[in-house]
Amino acid sequence: MEPFNTITATAVPLDMANVNTDQIFPARFIRKPRAVGYAQFTFHDVRRGEDGSLRPDFPLNEDRFRDARIIVGGTNFGCGSSREGAVYTLIDSGFRALIAPSFGDIFAANCLKNGVLTITLAGEIVAGLREQLRGADQPILAIDLETETIVKPDGTKLGFAADPFQKHCLLNGLNEIDLSLEFAAEMAAFEAAYRERFPWLMPGAERKRG
Amino acid sequence: MPRGRTIIDKIWDSHVVARRDDGECLLYIDRLLLQENSFHGFDKIRREGRAIRNPGQAFAFSDHYVPTLGREKGLDGIADPEIRKMVELIESDSRDNDITLFGLGDVRQGILHVVGPEQGITQPGLVIAGADSHTSTHGALGAYAFGVGSSEVAHVLAVQGLWRPRPKTMRVVVETVLPDGISSKDLILAIIGKIGAGGAVGHVVEYAGPGIAALSVEQRMTVCNMSIEAGARAGLICPDDKVYAYVRGRPYAPKDELWDKAVAHWRTLASDADARYDREVCIAASEIAPMVTWGTSPEQAAPVTGSVPDPADERDPDRRARMERALSYMALMPGTELRKIAVDRVFIGSCTNSRIEDLRIAAAIAKGRKARVPAMVVPGSGLVKQQAEQEGLHEIFLAAGFEWRSPGCSMCVGINGDMLDPGERCASTSNRNFEGRQGPGGRTHLMSPAMAAAAAVTGHITDVRELTGIG
Numbered sequence: 001m002e003p004f005n006t007i008t009a010t011a012v013p014l015d016m017a018n019v020n021t022d023q024i025f026p027a028r029f030i031r032k033p034r035a036v037g038y039a040q041f042t043f044h045d046v047r048r049g050e051d052g053s054l055r056p057d058f059p060l061n062e063d064r065f066r067d068a069r070i071i072v073g074g075t076n077f078g079c080g081s082s083r084e085g086a087v088y089t090l091i092d093s094g095f096r097a098l099i100a101p102s103f104g105d106i107f108a109a110n111c112l113k114n115g116v117l118t119i120t121l122a123g124e125i126v127a128g129l130r131e132q133l134r135g136a137d138q139p140i141l142a143i144d145l146e147t148e149t150i151v152k153p154d155g156t157k158l159g160f161a162a163d164p165f166q167k168h169c170l171l172n173g174l175n176e177i178d179l180s181l182e183f184a185a186e187m188a189a190f191e192a193a194y195r196e197r198f199p200w201l202m203p204g205a206e207r208k209r210g
Numbered sequence: 211m212p213r214g215r216t217i218i219d220k221i222w223d224s225h226v227v228a229r230r231d232d233g234e235c236l237l238y239i240d241r242l243l244l245q246e247n248s249f250h251g252f253d254k255i256r257r258e259g260r261a262i263r264n265p266g267q268a269f270a271f272s273d274h275y276v277p278t279l280g281r282e283k284g285l286d287g288i289a290d291p292e293i294r295k296m297v298e299l300i301e302s303d304s305r306d307n308d309i310t311l312f313g314l315g316d317v318r319q320g321i322l323h324v325v326g327p328e329q330g331i332t333q334p335g336l337v338i339a340g341a342d343s344h345t346s347t348h349g350a351l352g353a354y355a356f357g358v359g360s361s362e363v364a365h366v367l368a369v370q371g372l373w374r375p376r377p378k379t380m381r382v383v384v385e386t387v388l389p390d391g392i393s394s395k396d397l398i399l400a401i402i403g404k405i406g407a408g409g410a411v412g413h414v415v416e417y418a419g420p421g422i423a424a425l426s427v428e429q430r431m432t433v434c435n436m437s438i439e440a441g442a443r444a445g446l447i448c449p450d451d452k453v454y455a456y457v458r459g460r461p462y463a464p465k466d467e468l469w470d471k472a473v474a475h476w477r478t479l480a481s482d483a484d485a486r487y488d489r490e491v492c493i494a495a496s497e498i499a500p501m502v503t504w505g506t507s508p509e510q511a512a513p514v515t516g517s518v519p520d521p522a523d524e525r526d527p528d529r530r531a532r533m534e535r536a537l538s539y540m541a542l543m544p545g546t547e548l549r550k551i552a553v554d555r556v557f558i559g560s561c562t563n564s565r566i567e568d569l570r571i572a573a574a575i576a577k578g579r580k581a582r583v584p585a586m587v588v589p590g591s592g593l594v595k596q597q598a599e600q601e602g603l604h605e606i607f608l609a610a611g612f613e614w615r616s617p618g619c620s621m622c623v624g625i626n627g628d629m630l631d632p633g634e635r636c637a638s639t640s641n642r643n644f645e646g647r648q649g650p651g652g653r654t655h656l657m658s659p660a661m662a663a664a665a666a667v668t669g670h671i672t673d674v675r676e677l678t679g680i681g
Contacts, residue, residue, distance in 0.1 A: 016535075017528055018407045018507050022644045027625045030247050031275070031292050045646045050632070074528070076408030076441055080644065081623075082343040084250055084359035102411050105443050106343055106357050113361035165232045165373075176361075177260065180369040183228045183236055187371060190227040190238060200464030200472045201240060201336070202266065 001115045003173030007096050008142040009069035012059050013130035019073055020080035021107060025089045027081070038089035070141050072130050073100040075123065078107025087114050097143050099150075101126050112166050115173065117145060119160045129158070145171060214482025217448050218379050218414050221354045221479070225337045227371050236371045241331060243322050243340035244270040244309070244363065246296040251341065251363030252303040260368040262307050268367065269331055270304040270311040271322035272297055275626050278588050278615035284315055293626060307367075320591025320617040323347035323435065323561035327427075328591055330460025334449035334476040339366050344561045344641065346437040349446030350430035351453050352479055354414070356444045377443050380413040380489040384421025386496035391680035393571070394429035395563060395639070395658035397421070397493075398436045399501035399511045405491055407509040410442035413489065416481065417447050421495035427456040428565045435562045436641050439508040448480040502548050502671055503643045503656040505536030510643075512548060514661065514673045520544035539645050540653050541633075548671050551655070555636040556581070556666040557648070558612075558659055559588030560622035563639035566597050568659040573603040575663035575677060581611035582669030585662075586628075588620040612666065624649045637665035 029041040047058045054061045060068065071077075071090075077100040078086065087110045090098075096116055101123040103111075111118045121129075129152065133139040136153035143150050145167060150158040162170075169176060195202055215223070225238040244251070248270070255262065262268070275296040280287035288294035297314060304311035312319045318329065323344055326332040334352035338345060341363050348355035362372055382401055388394070402409070415437050422430065430447050437445025454473055457463045464472040499513035510533070512519065521533040521544065537544065542551070558564070558572050569589060587607050589595035595617055598604055604614045621628040622640035624647070630636055632651025639662045640647075643654040655671060664674040 015531075017532060018509075020507075020642075020644050022642070022647050026646055026650070027623050028650075030625065031296050034250070045650055050651065076411060079407060079441055080343065080438075080642065082341060082357035082359050083247060084361060087359070088250075102408055102441075104441065105411065106359060109362060110359035113359065163232070165230060165234060175258070176373070177258065177365050177368050180236065180365065180371065180373070183369075183371075186228045186236070187369070191370070194238065198472075198475070200468040201333075202264075 004170040011070035011141040012065040012068035013133045017074040021086035025086040039092040042093040079104035214484035216481040216485040240336040241338045242268040248341040250360035254364040265308040276618040281616040317592040324590030330463035347435040349434040352449030377414045378488040381487040383419040387424040393658040396501045403511045408441045410440040415442045415445040518546045552670045554634040556585035557621040557638040560640035562641045564590030572659040572663040573606045576610040579667040585666035586613040
């Protein structure tokens with residue numbers, strides 16, 4: 001995983017609550033191998049009109065937000081399905097940080113696993129940030145994970161709270177599986193006691209090959 | 211005296227393998243459920259050269275991409291090479307990794323959230339991770355079950371655990387029982403309408419109360435299935451005798467003396483009377499009417515007796531903007547009576563509503579009537595299909611002009627090719643009415659199996675109680 005330290009980039013305000021993973025990455029693209037590049041699928045249907053042309057009223061289609069690498073979204077951002085492609089497509093389009101009042105749980109977990117920072121802030125603060133980005137000459141945010149600060153377009157600073165472990169993983173680009181395998185002894189001890197206590201739970205003899 | 215524990219606390223406490231200083235726990239995962247979209251997870255395992263810790267605790271299902279027609283042709287029945295590749299991948303990934311697959315050609319094949327409980331893979335007290343957000347379904351049997359992405363699929367395969375913070379808890383108390391003719395789909399749509407699509411974010415929801423106890427196990431699955439549509443991490447119900455009777459005798463269920471041991475354990479799982487929750491919500495089921503969604507989020511639902519709401523009446527600007535966008539996408543005018551909305555298609559199926567009880571209810575409405583619009587019935591599994599055919603339900607559907615298809619996710623998510631044309635309006639028993647969910651430009655109205663069957667035989671959204679005289 002690519003480490004995350006700081007990012008200074010254009011931030012796009014997406015003033016929509018309950019943005020779901022079908023909107024971020026329509027289901028019909030899940031079957032595409034990652035190698036094709038998922039950037040072409042980002043918000044594929046939402047950013048286009050019925051005739052397939054880009055909607056001028058969708059912020060990502062505006063010239064000033066076209067190279068955005070940060071999204072400032074609405075409540076419950078990333079709700080819906082567990083498809084990790086919704087994160088892959090954002091990464092392939094250059095996004096590394098998302099700010100919203102709340103996130104879909106599975107989506108937020110998927111972001112962390114792929115080095116995308118999710119920042120949760122109070123609804124009115126996020127709304128104010130979106131407002132400022134819309135009006136700014138240069139809609140740029142500078143996010144520093146180490147110090148947990150965001151510098152807004154008007155130069156003022158905003159603090160945020162990162163989960164300590166998630167921060168550690170992101171800053172160091174750690175592979176969580178390697179970290180978890182360090183608990184192999186605990187896992188082995190747990191499993192032995194568990195199988196003793198719940199002997200009916202381990203499929204073994206009854207296993208059938210489908 | 212220590213305070214009482216919820217079922218969530220009890221399951222959690224018995225699954226903690228290790229605890230980090232920051233409070234996150236390595237939670238033991240009893241079962242991992244996989245589907246075709248898990249291919250990124252297997253790719254990660256291969257790329258990183260990992261060993262799979264307990265392949266016997268993982269189960270794979272071909273459901274999202276399988277065709278619902280021409281199944282006798284097997285893989286050759288899939289014309290699109292990309293779709294075929296997905297079904298081939300889950301077959302080879304399962305085979306190569308020694309994981310049990312419920313695949314094409316197996317009579318047990320079907321939607322993972324139908325087959326898991328049906329096979330007894332789902333049991334009370336388990337922690338289940340599934341490569342699908344509707345894994346919350348399995349909570350109906352008293353399991354703590356949640357969806358994960360591909361990276362966490364790989365993590366479970368390699369580690370048999372997942373890191374999680376202890377979740378906040380929320381209890382939804384259904385104080386009274388549903389009236390006759392009202393289904394648990396109506397109940398969960400009413401609950402989501404009340405708390406909102408993000409109303410349970412960060413929480414595990416326990417459904418409780420007389421209105422839940424009165425439901426069958428299959429009806430409970432419909433409720434828990436849609437927990438994710440309120441943003442919940444999981445949804446579950448304390449197991450009771452109905453659950454034990456449901457699990458008993460299923461292929462993966464404990465047998466003989468192990469059965470008695472298991473039931474004795476399951477009886478300890480129910481939440482203690484003095485357990486406390488971070489949040490509580492109460493709902494009176496006796497006042498619920500058949501529910502229909504009018505918008506593009508499951509929270510945008512109303513009783514069928516009502517009308518499309520007017521955004522002008524909504525004071526909250528965010529909600530108003532969402533309503534306006536939804537009505538524009540759905541091509542609906544404020545004030546239109548829901549019962550006057552004509553539909554182009556009807557879909558009866560999905561992990562929410564494709565079990566035998568759902569099909570019986572839909573067949574009872576279809577019986578002796580004729581579908582006015584194309585309607586398809588997609589059973590949740592091969593065994594559900596077999597059972598329905600033994601009961602003659604397929605003959606009722608076919609005589610009424612409904613299509614009788616083979617099991618899979620089908621038009622709920624539209625990725626096997628069963629999808630709406632742009633602009634088509636569908637009465638659907640599925641779980642998501644998101645923009646484009648059933649096909650780009652498609653318009654979805656979520657409802658119960660009885661209501662969907664009623665829409666099929668009238669050609670428009672209908673209060674099913676007008677057909678049955680019940681209620």
